[in-house]
Amino acid sequence: MARILIVDDSPTEMFKLTGMLEKHGHVVLKAENGADGVALARQEKPDAVLMDIVMPGLNGFQATRQLSKDPETNHIP
Template identity: 85%
Template sequence: MARILIVDDSPTEMFKLTEMLKKRGHEVLQAVNGADGVALARQEKPDAVLMDIVMQGLNGFQATRQLTKDPETSAIPVIVVTTKDQETDVLWAKRQGAVDYITKPVDEALLIQALKNALATKPASPRPPHA
């Protein structure tokens, strides 16, 4: 189905999200911090990114902003998946370019629906100009 990049520093959350996605036929890429997630997204061009917020170094807000503002990765929808449940966090994530926001513990049906919505509205990848 789709190639999904999970960016999360928790091995437990990584395992849970990976299992949810793989049993539905998705290919899963993994990064354990924001910087690695941004680099992997640029390299692999996944169909969507599931982004944690609270991580060492480059946090999820910063990584989301880098991905959504970079022409190379701006077409990749980012769904924030985090324990942070304040309305200000949701608003800030949307301002960084996230297309959806899910709080942990993750409801599997909610995650799958958010992914379907994100993939359905994903713009076509930009094509390089003809020479």
């Protein structure tokens, strides 16, 4: 199945999303902030990214903008 990156600073949301996705056979990659999410997306090239918006430091909008401008990651939904 798909490799999905979850970027979220909430342990509760991370737990819920991970459980749902793994139940359906997906491989879940996790990052707790925008900067780590961008780095992990560049390194692992997931099939999709689920990005929280409100996070300390690099927020979801900024992280998504970086991913969309990078030729290595701009194809990832």
